[in-house]
Amino acid sequence: MRRLRKTYKDVVAVNGLELEVRPGECFGLLGPNGAGKTTTIEICEGLTPADSGDVEVLGLNWQSHSTALRQRLGIQLQETQLSDKLTVLETVELFRSFFHQGPGAMAVIGLVQLEEKAKSRVGNLSGGQKQRLALACALVGEPDFLFLDEPTTGLDPQARRQLWELIEKFKLSGRTILLTTHYMDEAERLCDRVAIMDHGKTIALGTPRELIASVCAEHLVEFSAGSQAHPLDLTAVSAIDGIRDVQRENGSVRMQVTELHRAVPALLAELGRQSVPLTELRTHSATLEDVFVTLTGRHLRDE
Amino acid sequence: MNSSHPLIQLTLVRFREFMREPEAVFWVFGFPIILAAGLGLAFRNRPAEVLQIAAVTPQLAAPLHAEKLLDVRELSQPDAVAALRNGKVALVAEPGANGSVVYRYDDTNPEGRAARMLADRAVERAAGRRDPVASSDTLLREPGSRYIDFLIPGLLGMNLMGSAVWGAAFGIVDARRKKLIKRLMATPMPRHYYLLAFVLSRLVLLVVEVTVVLGFAVLVFHVPVHGSLAVLGLFCVLSSMSFCALGLLIASRVQTVEAASGMTNAIMMPMWICSGVFFSAQRFPDTMQPLIKALPLTAIIDALRANMLQGAGLAQLAPQFGVLSAWLVVCFFVALKLFRWR
Numbered sequence: 203m204r205r206l207r208k209t210y211k212d213v214v215a216v217n218g219l220e221l222e223v224r225p226g227e228c229f230g231l232l233g234p235n236g237a238g239k240t241t242t243i244e245i246c247e248g249l250t251p252a253d254s255g256d257v258e259v260l261g262l263n264w265q266s267h268s269t270a271l272r273q274r275l276g277i278q279l280q281e282t283q284l285s286d287k288l289t290v291l292e293t294v295e296l297f298r299s300f301f302h303q304g305p306g307a308m309a310v311i312g313l314v315q316l317e318e319k320a321k322s323r324v325g326n327l328s329g330g331q332k333q334r335l336a337l338a339c340a341l342v343g344e345p346d347f348l349f350l351d352e353p354t355t356g357l358d359p360q361a362r363r364q365l366w367e368l369i370e371k372f373k374l375s376g377r378t379i380l381l382t383t384h385y386m387d388e389a390e391r392l393c394d395r396v397a398i399m400d401h402g403k404t405i406a407l408g409t410p411r412e413l414i415a416s417v418c419a420e421h422l423v424e425f426s427a428g429s430q431a432h433p434l435d436l437t438a439v440s441a442i443d444g445i446r447d448v449q450r451e452n453g454s455v456r457m458q459v460t461e462l463h464r465a466v467p468a469l470l471a472e473l474g475r476q477s478v479p480l481t482e483l484r485t486h487s488a489t490l491e492d493v494f495v496t497l498t499g500r501h502l503r504d505e
Numbered sequence: 506m507n508s509s510h511p512l513i514q515l516t517l518v519r520f521r522e523f524m525r526e527p528e529a530v531f532w533v534f535g536f537p538i539i540l541a542a543g544l545g546l547a548f549r550n551r552p553a554e555v556l557q558i559a560a561v562t563p564q565l566a567a568p569l570h571a572e573k574l575l576d577v578r579e580l581s582q583p584d585a586v587a588a589l590r591n592g593k594v595a596l597v598a599e600p601g602a603n604g605s606v607v608y609r610y611d612d613t614n615p616e617g618r619a620a621r622m623l624a625d626r627a628v629e630r631a632a633g634r635r636d637p638v639a640s641s642d643t644l645l646r647e648p649g650s651r652y653i654d655f656l657i658p659g660l661l662g663m664n665l666m667g668s669a670v671w672g673a674a675f676g677i678v679d680a681r682r683k684k685l686i687k688r689l690m691a692t693p694m695p696r697h698y699y700l701l702a703f704v705l706s707r708l709v710l711l712v713v714e715v716t717v718v719l720g721f722a723v724l725v726f727h728v729p730v731h732g733s734l735a736v737l738g739l740f741c742v743l744s745s746m747s748f749c750a751l752g753l754l755i756a757s758r759v760q761t762v763e764a765a766s767g768m769t770n771a772i773m774m775p776m777w778i779c780s781g782v783f784f785s786a787q788r789f790p791d792t793m794q795p796l797i798k799a800l801p802l803t804a805i806i807d808a809l810r811a812n813m814l815q816g817a818g819l820a821q822l823a824p825q826f827g828v829l830s831a832w833l834v835v836c837f838f839v840a841l842k843l844f845r846w847r
Contacts, residue, residue, distance in 0.1 A: 247691055249847070272693035279691060283683035287525040288518060299514040300692040323525075343693075 230393030276345030286325030301343030330361025568631030673752025731816030
């Protein structure tokens, strides 16, 4: 029943996208700023009309069922400033009044752990508390489908973790979430499946594990070696068995390896043969961020 | 309807936001009172003013002293002329040829002309003139014909316009800037409730505002309210709704508070000047009168004045009622058509 399907074209923001969010899953829309994530989610939310294509949410569409749909969706927008002059409780009560069903205002405030701040003005809340209040306003109608547009952008690590726990709790209740983010760690932690978007198109789709496995080898190695006088010969390094996709990047070298315990000794041996001293060596397991870099050839925040 | 009805919640929000902004409360309630008090003080009724004049010789000064409305000083001829030139005296009386009197004054200055008549009458009477027709004066200092009586309905109308236009325009543009309108559009909130809440909260505040300003005027300045209070209330409500609609229209597409503020001033300023807040709108040329009469501020001020000062009823105020209703309907529907819900 809870299916979302759409195909539409928008020259500027979203270009012939096709996605399906399955009932009960947390689906992540990833991509750099300007990739078309917000446009996509706002079309699903019925806030922006699509130029062409069809959107179906919970088996309904915006043209004929908008009132019924609104009652069943919980929405958090990017950068909404709730009124500073109202208290937390007043704000939640306002949003509660728009929905036919849902828990009481205080219950929702408890859900996002803002009980102690119920009587405080919104203007006096911290960034993380404001985001939790925004989440409370999205949860107040007991939604079947929750939309979160960059829920943790601009928050400190602790506040992000707190918000992630709240979103995980909602997930456990078996309802559907569509979230956008440009943090890969957020997507890896929260999402069952992700789609990576760039320039209005999906460039990858699958579970975070699948994507990492399909695109990259398991491990990444970065090292710096050599000097002006003794430059490193990279062709010999590339020839080592089990090493691929060798790239120079700002004076250091970046490459993918399948078996770390074989590749590293081989690399060290090759450097010894060339008598080039190693100045730095780092390895890490591949993440979604590496998937993105590999797919688009650039770092996420190199806007 | 219980307190969790969306319309009640939205209206409460408007009300709370207003009351928690001390400056807004001051401009709506405090400012008109201070303005009325200041202007009332400046234009309070004083006894008829005594005019300062100068006489060059004691022979001329003597008869002039008999006139109570003149304060006569004896000065040398050059001093007297200098005093006249810099406005310390309104007139100089000098002896002329053959026992005649010469009055030196500026005939474009009303004080000079009044001093000329008073001085000449005193001189002629002292010389033995008898008036063939007896005359006496009836002085008019009744409440209802003073400047403050004229001013209060003007200030009340100006206040009704200012708070309604500002309240609606600023509230909406601010919410749009904060993307709050868009957030509300993402809920099942019925759109017309959002606009209706502005009007409803305004009507609640209106009762307080009119009571405060009018109460102050009646208690402190004894400004009369001859007409029916029901008609007065009806006009306040109608005009407030019209001005709210005007505010909605201003805010219908504007994105920034600065742009809204500029537009609001551009629309209200001509009305402050033309609609007879501080002086009668009749002073403008006849060709402009139809235009001025069509302004909503002129309509409410004329209606308030006629109601309070002359006790006019609804039937006599039909034209003003029509003007305000037309503004309400036109502004509201154009605003609804143009409104940018995000």
